[in-house]
Every structure is written in C-alpha cells, then in structure tokens.
Amino acid sequence: MATAVQTVERENYLNSNYGIKSWLLTTDHKRIALLYLVSITAMFWIGGFFAMLIRLELLTPAGDMVSSDTYNKLFTMHGIIMVFFFLIPSVPATLGNFLIPLMVGAKDLAFPRVNLLSWYIYMVGAITALTAMVMGGVDTGWTFYTPFSTTYSNTHVMGAAIGIFITGFSSILTGLNFIVTIHRMRAPGMTWRRLPLFCWANYAAAIIMVLGTPVIAITLLLVALERAFNIGIFNPQLGGDPLLFQHLFWFYSHPAVYIMILSGMGVINEIITCFSRKRVFGYEFVALASIAIAVLGFLVWAHHMFVAGISVYAALVFSLLSYLVAIPSAVKVFNWTATLYKGSIRYETPMLYAFGFIGLFTVGGLTGVFLASLGVDVHVHDTYFVVAHFHYVMVGGMVMAYMAGLHFWWPKITGRMYPEAWAKLSALLVFVGFNTTFFPLFIVGYMGLPRRYHAYPPEFQVLNVLSTAGASILAVGYVLPMIYFLWSLRYGEPAPPNPWNAVGLEWMTPSPPPTHNFDETPIVTWEAYDYEHQPQEEVTVGH
C-alpha cells in the first residue's frame, strides 16, 4: 500500500490476519460476504458470456452462427447460471451477509460456521453445474420441464440439476441464518420498528428461501430419480403428470423471483433515504409490504401455466391473486417517491442506480400485470414480451439495486472510495444500454416473435440489431465498475467511517469494520432513517 494512507491503519477485518487459510476457514460474516462476492461475480461473467453469444446469434435473421441445438444450450445455461448462481445469492449472500449483523448491532450472524458451510455448498453446486456445462451443456431451458428433461433430452441434465439441488442448501442455510439473526441477535434498543428496511426486506426474502427452496430441492431430486431409475412421477408414459412438475417447480421458482427483488428493494430503501435526507415515507407500510410480497408470492405460481392445460377456474384464481402482488409492490414504489418529495436530493452514483431501479422496476412490474391477465397472457406467452418483462424486473430491477448497493457500501466494505465520475458514467451506460437492449424485445414480443429460436423472420431484424447494440453498451457499463472497483482497492482514497453522512449502525463503526464489528455493543435509542431529527454528532459517532 504505497499510496497516501496518512494515519496508521487500525486493525480491521481485512488486515487482522493474512493468508489463504485465514480466508478459506474464516467464520467472519464480512469475509464470507467477500468470498461470495468473488464467486458470484465470476458466475455473472460466465452467464453474461452466454448472453453475449445469444445476442450475437440474433444479430441476423438466419440461424448462422450457432446451430439450434447449441442455441438451446446457450439460453439454458445463461438462465441456470444467472438465476440460481447469480441473482438468488447476489444481494442476500454478499451485501446481506456483510450488512445484517452490522445493521442489527451484532458481532456476527447467529451461526457463523453454518454461514461458511453455505459458501462451500454454493461452490460445490456451482462447480457441479459448471462441469455439466463444460462436458457439453444442458438444453432443457432453466425450467427443466418434464418429460423433456426426464426422458428425451440427451444432454447433461443430471449434472445441472444436481448442481442446483446442492446450491439450494446454501440458500436455505443463508435464509435460516438471517431469520434467526434478526430475531435473536439485535442490539439493545434495536426493536422491530427501528430495524432498517434492508433487514425487513432480507427477512422476507429469507422466509422464501427457507420455505421455498426445499420444494425445488425435492422436485429436482425427483427429476434426477426419474432419469436414473426411470420412476414415473412426472412421465405421462408411465402414468405420471408433467403438470405436477410445473406446479412444484413454480411453487419455488416464482417466489424465488421475490427473493431477488425483495432484497434489491431493501437496498433501495437505504439509498433513497440517505440521498434525500429524509425518513422513509410510511416505514410500517414498506416493512409490511415486504412480508406481504413474500406471502402473496407463494400463492401465484400457476400464472406461469395459463396455457399449459390447467383448469380455467384455477387460472382465474391465480390471475386474480397475481394482480394482488401489484399492491404491496406499488406501496413500495409510491412510498419511495413520497420519500423523495421535498427531500434534499444528492445525485451520487448509488442514487442514480436507485432512480434507474424505480423506473425500470415499475415498467417490469406493470408488464407483469399485463401478463397476469389471462387474455393477454395467451397472446404473448412464450414470446419476447415475457423475456423483456422479466429482464426489466431481474436486470433493470435487481441488478441495478445490486450495483447501487455495491457502490453505496463499497467504502464500508473495502475502506476505499471509488472514482465518482467513472461510476456516474457507468450508471448512465447501464441505464441506456439496458433500455436499448430490452425495450425492443417488448415490441417484437408483442408482434408475436416467439422466444428460444435461433432464427427469426427478417422483418424483426432492425429491432434485434438495436437490442444487440444495446447489449454491447450494457456490457461496457458492467465492465467499467469491475475495473474501477479493482483499481480503487489500491489507489482509491481511504474512506471515512461515514462517507455519505448516512444513519444506521453500519456507518458508526470504522471503514472497514473491525473483526467484531463494534468496539462496544451499540445501544439504539433512535428510529431508523431519522435524518430530520438526528443530531449530526450522534449520527457519526466513531469518527
């Protein structure tokens, strides 16, 4: 560290000991968060690489770059990696792992060794799935629909399914740890009503991880048993029912979407309040909206199956229930907007990403309401409209929130500031690139272009070229932060304990925090986000 570190660095979780063992055997939630950060970033680039190949193939109407079989494998592997190995662990396993103990004023998560175990399980699952991909890949789509996945596909379904099965347990353990930590490890005075909304959101996400993930585990186990022993639970030839697979699969995989978006929403709460210097509008409503989304999320799974042959009455009920999810989601969006109203807004990078999140999530959420209505869904089912919709929620919403959170807490995590100008540029590129990539897909989808084909009629070429061009901009927008974050580790300005002048316990301890988080257990006597009444000195104890 040859750069200008004026003061002697105090001992923190990064410099307390060195060496590979001190990382691989650590039980410190902050170090485990970094292990996760490195791993899921690697997965993000692998998944992104497949996306790049997909977009390149779609540059021309003819299926000329890859064969249709290869194309099937590309979108399958893109989906599997991005959903199970990047999006689901992204905010909870990295930022959640790092921040939840800090935010509730604890020394660590409730079960530190279980936390480390969850990372190892994640790695075993990821390596298993990657091995299946290196050996030739999978072509079932990330949804593993039966009987194709159990009987007909000759690709490495088994390896991919087992990889996801294993990784599921890491998700379960993380969720379990969060729930127990938030219940039992809060510092004195940190009541439920004073809990940062990031914790509420991750609590809600953890409920889904704990209740939903075991169901996908047993479902994929049955798929594996069916492939291995030819038992017929999902195979119509043997009397089984493929629809049962879809029910069980979506019982987890729909709520799984809310694991991603809820934890992303948690990030947005922290950032919106900090950069508009206001208490969040309607704290209780935002907190309970998280729980409501988690609960309702379990009641809407069959809206993925409207055209799969479920009864029309069931479809009506699921359609209605799906509309209901819009209510707590809208509560959140309205409350964030109301928080901005008359706030003293600062346009730092995390805030730019947060603005991007609100806009793009709203588009993604509202098109979700279109899809929840039966008539529209029959028309646009399995078209690019659906692709655009969930990428607006997952990439426009979730990845934006993840990037926002990374920038917001980067100084806390690493003790270094990132270069603000570059970061603002990257936020802009991501926003522009994202919309250029995915908005055209709404149009081609509405015009009826089905997804999952490597060739398409020439009249759709202009919009597809636009989409591929946007994807290149988006790629630059993601490469930039990768470069300047790494750069900042060495050359970034040392970060003060509270660079954003934010409230919250994590800002009252040095950057980076000491191994035990706080020199003495904090005692909380104030509300969350008390930006208006909190005297400055009290906010920034620990300077």
Place this chain on the structure above:
Amino acid sequence: MGDIQVAEHALQHHFADMEQQQETSTFGMWMFLLTEIMFFGGLFCAYLVYRASYYQAFVEGSQKMNIWLGATNTAVLICSSLSMALGVRAAQMGKPKLMAVLLLITIVFGCGFLGIKAVEYHEHWVNHEFPGPNFHFETGDPAHAATDPVHTEIYFSLYWAMTGLHALHMVIGVGLVTWIIIAGLGGAYSRSYFTPVENVGLYWHFVDLVWIYLFPLLYLISKKHGGG
C-alpha cells in the same frame, strides 16, 4: 470439567450469554425442521394428487405392504423416541453416562428400524415391485387382476422415494446420536450446556414423526379389495 467451565468453554464469542446462545440454537433448529417439512412436503403433495386421481391403483399397491413389519417398525420408532427423550432429560440433569446408555438404546432401535426396513425392501425388490423397466405387478389374488398397474407403479415410485428419503434421514440421525454420545462421554455437556443434545433430539423426533404419517398413508389405505 466443572459446570461453569463447560458453560464458559461452550459460549461462542458473538453471543452475550448462554441463554441467548441456547435460545438461538434451538430457534435455528426449529427453522431447519421447517425446511424439512417443506422438503418432504413436495412428496406428500405428489402423493395426495396421485392418490386422489388413482385411488384404486393405490389401494392395490398398499395391499402388497407387510402391515406387521410396518406396525412393528412404528412401535420401534416410538420406543426410540422415548429413549431419546429420556436421554435428553439425562443430559439436562448432568448425567452423561446415563445419557450415553439411553442414546445407545436409541441407536439400537434406530438400526432395528433400518434392518426391518431392509427386509421389506428386499421383499419388494424380489417381487419386481421397484419402478423401472423390470417393474411387474400382480395383486396376489388370482380372482382379481391388477386394475391399473401403470398407476400402481406410481404408488411404488412414491413408496420408494418417501421411505427411502426417510431412511436416509434415519441413517443421518444414527450418525448424529453417535456423535452426541462420544462428545457427551468426553464431558462436553453439563447442566448448563446441553443444546446439541436437545437439537439432535428434536431432529430425531421429527424423523420419527414423518414415519408416523408415512405408515398410514402407505400401508393402511384399505384392506378391502377395491378400497372403500
């Protein structure tokens, strides 16, 4: 080691006191059992769907179960839960040797269950009552041919999957109890610290409880031919 020393030794750095640590661990264990319920829940859900749709086939399948072995196994597991509960009590009272004896009895019952289960599995295996290409099903009553062997195969798929998963949990349980016995005899627990014993006990009772549901659902659907 004395009582206080054991407790001090067992308190992890991130907890304020033993009470917080004990409550946290137990709460975590209950959360884990909740995930187990959801894990088995997927199978129970499949069972319900197919039993409702193909009742006749399920009745015929269940009539091939050996009710006496199943009932004996139910009794064996209930006894193992009793000795488990008494073992936890012994740990709470600070009697590691008594605890070890009682948990050893639990292990004997647990292995007895697995042994009887293996006998049943063997019977089904030699009768071709295992799903797959070699599956073959006859009612065993010449007067009545199998009405719906295709869906009876589904019954057997579920039977093997559910009891197999349960047996796997039993094997893990026997391993955990062994670990507790070794740790207990090494002086790891005392009147003020016995959380792992309690938690393994919770796990054991949970696995027992799963069987309490599996037995009637798989063995006792109906004795009458044609159900009812």
